[in-house]
Amino acid sequence: MKxxxxxxxxxxxxxxxxxxxxxPNTIAYPAVKKETAVGYRGFHTNLLVDCIGCxxxxxxxxxxxxxxxxxxxxxxVKNSSQCIPRIDYGRCCxxxxxxxxxxxxxxxxxxxxxxxxxxxxxxxxMPKDK
Amino acid sequence: xxxxxxxxxFHGPQHPxxxxxxxxxxxxxxxxxxxxxxxxxxxxxxxxxxxxxxxxIQAFTIVCRICVPExxxxxxxxxxxxxxxxxxxxSERVKYIRVMVLELSRLxxxxxxxxxxxxxxxxxxxxxxxxxDRDLILDLFEELTGGRVYHMYIYPGGVRRDLPxxxxxxxxxxxxxxxxxxxxxxxxxxxxxxxxxRAIGVGIVxxxxxxxxxxxxxxxxxxxxxxxxxxDAPYLVYDQLDFEVPTAxxxxxxxxxxxxxxxxxxxIHILEQVIxxxxxxxxxxxxxxxxxxxxxxxxxxxxxxxxRGEFAYYMAGDGSEKxxxxxxxxxxxxxxxxxxxxxxxxxxxxxxxLIMNSLGICPPEIER
Amino acid sequence: MIILDLALMLITAxxxxxxxxxxxxxxxxxxxxxxxxxxxxxxxDSIKFFGKKEAISHGWMFYxxxxxxATGAIMTLFFIPFFYQSESFSGLxxxxxxxxxxxxxxxxxxxxxxxxxxxxxPFGVMGVTRGLTRLFALELPFYIAVVAIMxxxxxxxxxxxxxxxxxxxxFAHPLLFIAxxxxxxxxxxxxxxxVVGAPVEVYxxxxxxxxxxxLSLLMSQSAIFSFxxxxxxxNLFLGGADGFFELLWKTFVLFLFVIAFGAIYGRFKxxxxxxxxxxxxxxxxxxxxxxxxxxxx
Amino acid sequence: xxxxxxxxxxxxDIEVKREDLYKVVVQRDAIFELIFMLREQYDYQTLxxxxxxxxxxxxxxxxxxxxxxxxxxxxxxxxxxxxREDAQIDSLTHTFEQAEIMERDLHEMYGIDFxxxxxxxxxxxxxxxxxxxxxxEFDTLEFxxxxxxxxxxxxxxxxxxxxxxxxxALKKAQKAAAKKAKEEASEVSDGN
Numbered sequence: 001m002k003x004x005x006x007x008x009x010x011x012x013x014x015x016x017x018x019x020x021x022x023x024p025n026t027i028a029y030p031a032v033k034k035e036t037a038v039g040y041r042g043f044h045t046n047l048l049v050d051c052i053g054c055x056x057x058x059x060x061x062x063x064x065x066x067x068x069x070x071x072x073x074x075x076x077v078k079n080s081s082q083c084i085p086r087i088d089y090g091r092c093c094x095x096x097x098x099x100x101x102x103x104x105x106x107x108x109x110x111x112x113x114x115x116x117x118x119x120x121x122x123x124x125x126m127p128k129d130k
Numbered sequence: 131x132x133x134x135x136x137x138x139x140f141h142g143p144q145h146p147x148x149x150x151x152x153x154x155x156x157x158x159x160x161x162x163x164x165x166x167x168x169x170x171x172x173x174x175x176x177x178x179x180x181x182x183x184x185x186x187i188q189a190f191t192i193v194c195r196i197c198v199p200e201x202x203x204x205x206x207x208x209x210x211x212x213x214x215x216x217x218x219x220x221s222e223r224v225k226y227i228r229v230m231v232l233e234l235s236r237l238x239x240x241x242x243x244x245x246x247x248x249x250x251x252x253x254x255x256x257x258x259x260x261x262x263d264r265d266l267i268l269d270l271f272e273e274l275t276g277g278r279v280y281h282m283y284i285y286p287g288g289v290r291r292d293l294p295x296x297x298x299x300x301x302x303x304x305x306x307x308x309x310x311x312x313x314x315x316x317x318x319x320x321x322x323x324x325x326x327x328r329a330i331g332v333g334i335v336x337x338x339x340x341x342x343x344x345x346x347x348x349x350x351x352x353x354x355x356x357x358x359x360x361x362d363a364p365y366l367v368y369d370q371l372d373f374e375v376p377t378a379x380x381x382x383x384x385x386x387x388x389x390x391x392x393x394x395x396x397x398i399h400i401l402e403q404v405i406x407x408x409x410x411x412x413x414x415x416x417x418x419x420x421x422x423x424x425x426x427x428x429x430x431x432x433x434x435x436x437x438r439g440e441f442a443y444y445m446a447g448d449g450s451e452k453x454x455x456x457x458x459x460x461x462x463x464x465x466x467x468x469x470x471x472x473x474x475x476x477x478x479x480x481x482x483x484l485i486m487n488s489l490g491i492c493p494p495e496i497e498r
Numbered sequence: 499m500i501i502l503d504l505a506l507m508l509i510t511a512x513x514x515x516x517x518x519x520x521x522x523x524x525x526x527x528x529x530x531x532x533x534x535x536x537x538x539x540x541x542x543d544s545i546k547f548f549g550k551k552e553a554i555s556h557g558w559m560f561y562x563x564x565x566x567x568a569t570g571a572i573m574t575l576f577f578i579p580f581f582y583q584s585e586s587f588s589g590l591x592x593x594x595x596x597x598x599x600x601x602x603x604x605x606x607x608x609x610x611x612x613x614x615x616x617x618x619x620p621f622g623v624m625g626v627t628r629g630l631t632r633l634f635a636l637e638l639p640f641y642i643a644v645v646a647i648m649x650x651x652x653x654x655x656x657x658x659x660x661x662x663x664x665x666x667x668x669f670a671h672p673l674l675f676i677a678x679x680x681x682x683x684x685x686x687x688x689x690x691x692x693v694v695g696a697p698v699e700v701y702x703x704x705x706x707x708x709x710x711x712x713l714s715l716l717m718s719q720s721a722i723f724s725f726x727x728x729x730x731x732x733n734l735f736l737g738g739a740d741g742f743f744e745l746l747w748k749t750f751v752l753f754l755f756v757i758a759f760g761a762i763y764g765r766f767k768x769x770x771x772x773x774x775x776x777x778x779x780x781x782x783x784x785x786x787x788x789x790x791x792x793x794x795x
Numbered sequence: 796x797x798x799x800x801x802x803x804x805x806x807x808d809i810e811v812k813r814e815d816l817y818k819v820v821v822q823r824d825a826i827f828e829l830i831f832m833l834r835e836q837y838d839y840q841t842l843x844x845x846x847x848x849x850x851x852x853x854x855x856x857x858x859x860x861x862x863x864x865x866x867x868x869x870x871x872x873x874x875x876x877x878x879r880e881d882a883q884i885d886s887l888t889h890t891f892e893q894a895e896i897m898e899r900d901l902h903e904m905y906g907i908d909f910x911x912x913x914x915x916x917x918x919x920x921x922x923x924x925x926x927x928x929x930x931x932e933f934d935t936l937e938f939x940x941x942x943x944x945x946x947x948x949x950x951x952x953x954x955x956x957x958x959x960x961x962x963x964a965l966k967k968a969q970k971a972a973a974k975k976a977k978e979e980a981s982e983v984s985d986g987n
Contacts, residue, residue, distance in 0.1 A: 009323030013762045016255050016318050016529055025262035025531045037269070039291070041276040055955035060420055062188035067952035081958040090946055095191035095282050100290075101419070109276070121948050137620050161624065161768070171919035178904075179928055179935055214813075250698050252689045252765035258530035324690050324764035341865050343893045344841045362867040363815040429848065430812055431861055431872055444846040444859065455848040459861075467896040479624070480767045483698040497919035 041094045042113035044087055046127035048073060050106035053081035057098035057107055065091035066098065073129070089115070090123040135159055141482050143172045150198070152466065152493035154486075158479060166474035168466050174497040181456045186212055186286065187420035189453055194280045196458055197495045199242045202235035203436035204458075205284035210365065211432045211445035211456075212286035215425045223411035224288045225366045230301075230404045231274075231283060232366075232434065237308070237397045238267040239437035240390055243490065247387060248319055250483035251328050256319045263311055266304050273297065288414030298405045305398050312394055320391055329384035333473045333485040336381060343468055346461045347439020347490060348393075351377045352385035359435040371403050383488040393437070424451050436461065438490030460495030500590075504576055507589050508722070511575050514746070515721030516541040518728075521750075522757055529761040540717065547714035554707060556617045563613015564712045564719070570606030571723035574599055578729050580745055582661035582738040595654040596644065599730065606723065607633055610704050617707040625703020628768045629694040632684060635772040636691070639779035640681035643674040646787040647734055656730070660738025667735045673786030675735050679755075680779035682731055684771070686724060688760030691775070693768045728752055796837055804829055818872040826860070826875040827885060833862055833871055834890070840865040842891040847901050851931040854879055856905060860887070877907070879930075886911030904929035 027034060036042070053075070058066040068083035075082060085098075085107065099107050107127065117123075142153035151172035157165040177196055181189040193208040194201035206228055213220065241264035248256035268278045273294055275283040283290055319325060335345065337353040350357045358375040360368040376392030378385035417423060425447025433442035439461035448454035466489075473485050520537035527534025555561075577594045580587035607629055614622040647667060651659040668675040684691035695703035708716055728749040732739060736752070739745035766774060797809050804825050810818040821829055833839040839862035848857045855876040862871045877884050886909040887894035896918075898909040903918045906927035917923065926933040 004327070006323040006326060009321055009326055012317040013319075013322045015314060016762050017758055019255070019259070019531050020525070020528050022531065024528065024533045025259075025265070026533045028533055037273040037276075038294070039276050040272060053955065053959075058955065060188065062184045062191065067949060068955045068958075069951040069953060080962065081953070081955045082962060083953050083955055083958060086951075088946060088949065093191060093280075094277070096276065097187070097191060097420075120946070123946065124948055139620050171917075171921055174919040176928065176935070179933075182929075182931075183935060248764070252692060252696060252698075253763070254526075255530045255761050258532060262531055318762075322764060324766065327770060328764065328767065341840055343891070344843055344863075357867050359867075363870075429818075429857075429859070429872075431816055431844075431870060440843075442843065442861075444844065444848075444861070446848045446857075448850075454850075455846070457844070457846040459844040459846075463896060463900075464893045468893045478767060480693075480696070480699045480765075 036111040036113065038111070040111045040113065041096050041109045043110050043115065044085075044099075044125065044127035045108050045110045045130050046084060047106040047108075048075050048084065048129050050104040051076055051079060051084055052104055052106075053079040053083045054103060055081070055083070055085075056101045056103065057085050060097045060101045062097075063091040063093060065089075065093075067124075085127065087125045087127065088123060089125045090120070136164065140169075141479075150493045152491065152496070154470070154474065154482065156474070156479070156482070161479045163474050163477050163479065163482075166471050168470055170466070170493055170497045173494050175494075177498040178456055178458065181453050183452070185420045185451045186423050186425060186453055187417075189456070190286060191282050193456075194282055195494070196498055197436075197460065197492050198279065199492065200235050200239040200437055201280055202231050202284065203434045203441045205281065206232055206366075206434050207432055207441060207443040208445075208456075209284045209286045210434070211430055211443050212425065214430050214432060215428050215445060215447045216286070216423075218287050218415055220288055220415060221411040221413070222367070222409045224413055226404055226408050227289050227293065227413070228284055229366050229368065229371070230401060230408075231271075231281070231289075233397045233400050233404070234267050234270060234301075236437040237394060237401075238264045238271075240394050240397070241267070243390060243437070243487065244315065244319065246487040247484070248325070250487050251325060253319065253322065253325065256315065259311070260315070263308065266307065270297070270301060270304060273300075285414065285417075287417045288412070290414075292413050293408075298408060301401065302405055305401055308394075308398055312391070312398075316391070320387060325387075326384065328480075328484060329387060329488075330380075330382060332383045332481050333477065333488060334380070334382045335469070335473070344464050345439075345469055346464075347436075348386040348389045349381075349465065349469065349489060350439070351375065351389045353381040354379045359433050359440050363433070365432075365434060370407075371400055373400050383484055386488045390437075421451060424449065425453060429455075438462070438492065441495075458495060458498045460492065462489075462491045462493065462496050465489045466491045466493070466496055503586055504589055507575060507580065507587055508572060510580075510587075511722045511725045512718065515718075515723075515725040516544070518724060518750075518753055519717075519721050522753070525754070525757050526761060529758075540721075544714045544717040544721075547709075547717070548711055550710040550714075552708075552710040552712060554709065556707070559616040560613050560707075561712065563610050563616075564708060564715045566609020566612070567606040568715055568719040568722075570602055570604075570609060571719040571726065573605070574602045575722055575726040575729075577602060577656075578726055578733065579657045579660075580729060581740055582657045582733070583740065588657065591656060596648060596656055596659070597654060599656070600641070600644065603727075604633070606719070614704045614707065619707045621700040621702075621706045622704050625694050625700045625706070628700070629704065631768055631772055632691060632693055632775070635775040636681040636684040638776060639677040639783040640685075642780065642783035642787055643678040643681075644734065646671070646674050646783070646790045650790055656733050657738070660733040663737045666737035668737075671786055671790050673782050673789060677779040677783035677786060678731070678735060680775065680782075682727070682752075683756055683759050684775060685727055686756050686760075688756050690763040690766040691771045692760070692765055693771055696765055725749070800829065800832075803832075812872075815868060816870045816872065818874065820874045820876075823875045823877055823884070826873060827887070829873055830860060830862065830887070831890070833873070838864045838866075839869075839871055841867075842887065842894060842897075843870065845887070845894065845897040845901060847905050847907065847929075849879070849905065849929065849931045850876075851879070856882055856907065858884060858901075858907075881908075882906065883908035883910060885909070888912050903927065906930065 055068050058068055065088045067086045069086050071084045096109055099109055137158050139156050140153045141156055143151045153169045155167040155169060156163050177192055180192060190208055193204045196204045241260040244260040245257035271281055272278045275281040335349055335353060337355055340350045340353050354377050356375045356377050361375055373396045376389050378388040427447060427449045429446035431444050433440050442459045444457040446455040517537060519540040524534040576589040577591055577599045579591040611626045614626045648654050651662045653659055705716055731752055732748045736748045739748055804821050812818055841863040843861040843863050846859045850857060855878055857874055857876055859872050859874045886898055888911060895912060895914055898912045899915055899918050901907050902915045903920055904927055
């Protein structure tokens with residue numbers, strides 16, 4: 001309820017006005033894009049020449065987000081199950097445990113992270129082959 | 131209840147100025163609050179149950195989700211509890227990196243508080259500035275851990291990645307930037323006449339209540355009690371670092387704001403020491419795979435100092451690869467119920483957001 | 499052609515009001531170190547809202563609220579001449595004077611109170627209560643200042659007051675101007691007096707129940723009303739304007755001051771703002787009145 | 796302190812978990828006496844938490860009260876066991892105000908009754924009619940399977956171990972077949 005006359009408290013916040021002359025912190029998004037740091041945990045990639053279909057990733061995934069499915073693409077000759085992982089992005093939490101346990105280091109997280117879709121079925125994501 | 135005299139309103143959960151998914155039911159006469167009742171349950175995700183179903187390593191990725199603005203104390207607590215139960219000793223470098231991550235997250239969380247507190251009195255410029263400054267820390271986290279908000283970085287037995295090249299130098303740059311900025315925040319917010327007129331004498335807590343009811347963090351230090359887990363029961367390497375525990379007198383919203391502001395200085399001071407002292411060493415103890423890592427039958431209670439006060443975990447193992455029980459005791463549980471319900475009685479509707487923000491209530495950790 | 503004149507005034511006020519609204523958002527964004535939306539964002543929003551259906555209805559009385567508010571704003575605008583010696587853009591100012599304008603300015607809030615009261619939303623009602631409480635406090639210094647200006651100019655006609663200033667009143671009678679400025683900041687709903695629609699206290703206050711076309715109407719009326727108030731202040735204290743350019747820069751300077759004031763200080767509580775308005779600007783206004791009558795002219 | 800507690804409560808031992816954390820397990824009827832004693836004589840003034848752990852194999856809940864001294868340098872875990880059926884233990888609300896919310900939490904999550912707590916209403920679960928969720932017998936997976944559905948289109952998931960076995964067997968069979976064919980071919984050529 002109380003207010004009192006407080007000269008320094010009234011004058012010192014005038015510093016806010018200086019921000020008018022300074023460079024804004026935000027960027028004009030679609031025109032300027034922010035650079036993602038190296039090692040950002042974005043979408044999955046899976047190098048099929050390396051993937052051995054061991055399902056370690058499926059085993060460690062606590063969200064049951066990974067399915068091992070048959071592929072019609074060319075796969076590693078050493079792929080003993082002829083299966084490769086497919087990830088349900090509705091369940092994935094990008095913890096990257098799956099990439100930690102991957103024996104040939106074929107499953108990785110990419111810097112790309114932007115995905116827009118209007119279909120829920122698109123959440124079943126086939127990692128890009130790179 | 132007489133009609134036409136009281137009105138009952140819900141403050142939250144869909145509310146632009148409130149700290150997340152929680153509501154306070156207020157009985158008002160005019161704008162004066164007669165009774166306040168806290169309701170939670172909008173965010174119950176059953177973490178404590180989920181942890182019991184998963185192996186230890188799998189469980190580590192969900193603990194960070196217990197508190198959104200400040201996930202790292204959870205990760206540190208989890209890792210420390212597992213390490214204590216399993217008898218793992220981590221290297222000095224890991225300890226220093228963990229201190230660095232914890233202090234950075236504390237700084238980020240204080241920025242978030244600054245935004246909330248200034249927003250609750252309609253001083254949005256400060257809020258926007260603070261969020262932009264917090265983003266600098268998130269950029270550092272992005273580089274270090276690969277995630278901006280959920281880091282999943284502090285792993286039982288170490289940390290998941292080593293520092294990138296030149297990381298400490300960039301950290302130093304951010305800290306120098308912060309030092310400049312903090313002076314501005316002093317001028318435009320802490321010393322702002324309109325904040326003083328709103329905050330002084332509002333939401334007063336007495337020291338006796340604090341000790342008895344288990345209030346922690348700024349509530350305690352705002353009453354002039356020097357209490358900080360980092361000093362009282364040092365974990366990691368806090369006993370080798372030089373810092374102070376800031377306190378303020380009065381126990382009101384303004385005192386808590388002063389304490390938080392002083393804590394930002396201390397965090398920067400600690401981070402500078404960490405940059406100087408960062409030792410070389412292994413970043414991860416050799417860990418068995420997640421199906422083979424077992425916890426003995428034992429229980430423990432670990433705590434760290436989060437930006438809002440003591441953050442503790444109870445953890446019990448049962449000899450299997452799963453955790454038998456993990457209970458989270460964040461500062462918010464008691465603050466949001468016992469303390470907030472007390473403080474709001476007699477306060478005005480305008481004070482609700484102000485008081486809530488000053489207590490640092492984070493609903494996700496109430497309903498784990 | 500008075501009808502044409504009125505239509506032109508309305509259209510000018512509507513567009514300039516919305517551009518000022520956009521500038522307000524942009525300049526506030528710059529104070530907050532943001533880039534901010536495009537200048538026409540609020541205009542687009544209001545057009546978009548106009549095409550939407552209302553989410554809720556509380557009967558015709560509820561709908562009357564925004565309509566009365568808009569009527570109040572538009573009528574206020576019509577009785578304020580844009581330029582002091584021009585035939586065009588003088589609207590109805592030949593038929594009414596400053597007293598009528600001051601009265602019409604009250605119409606909007608009262609109509610709003612009626613409509614929101616029917617809605618029964620506790621936040622709306624609380625917002626209206628706060629608004630009316632603040633209204634009584636902010637009018638005290640403003641009326642004193644305006645009465646002093648009228649007695650100095652010895653006229654209640656706005657164009658005459660604007661035209662008769664040899665030194666503009668803001669410099670000739672700074673105390674009156676300062677007192678009126680405090681009230682003006684409150685009238686424009688800027689902090690520290692923005693208790694009506696305080697987001698963390700009463701959600702959006704009176705506007706919380708309105709949606710669709712009526713929200714659009716509220717936005718439009720607030721844009722028009724803001725411009726009308728700016729023109730009134732320019733006429734009373736800044737010597738009026740002789741052409742569009744002069745009007746625009748004078749209103750813009752005043753507007754910029756209001757935005758800056760709002761960006762610097764946080765919100766008072768309702769009792770605090772009433773207390774402040776009744777004490778500080780009122781005392782300044784009374785001192786100004788004494789000076790003006792003792793040494794005036 | 797340890798000797799006094801040992802004598803008075805006839806416990807076997809007091810564990811020193813860390814230099815700032817002790818733990819003692821006592822009988823259920825002695826626990827409040829011990830808590831009051833710690834509070835009055837040894838300055839353990841703050842109740843930090845009440846936790847519960849479900850040991851379903853041993854048919855009991857382990858309730859732990861965690862107390863901290865007023866200088867916050869020492870914590871004491873006081874544990875007792877209560878039966879899982881009709882679980883109940885007296886409330887601590889008369890001594891510690893904050894026990895109310897902690898007991899409310901445990902009441903909801905484990906179904907433990909706390910006579911003396913006036914406010915054991917629902918906390919975060921709304922209209923919950925199943926088993927209290929943190930009891931071990933409550934199976935979250937079963938609950939999810941009964942009440943929620945998985946995303947459609949998740950079919951095609953292979954059991955990789957089985958698939959490997961099948962492929963290996965197939966390969967073996969192919970090899971054997973090839974060998975056989977070769978042998979047959981050689982036999983045929985021999986015959987010729």
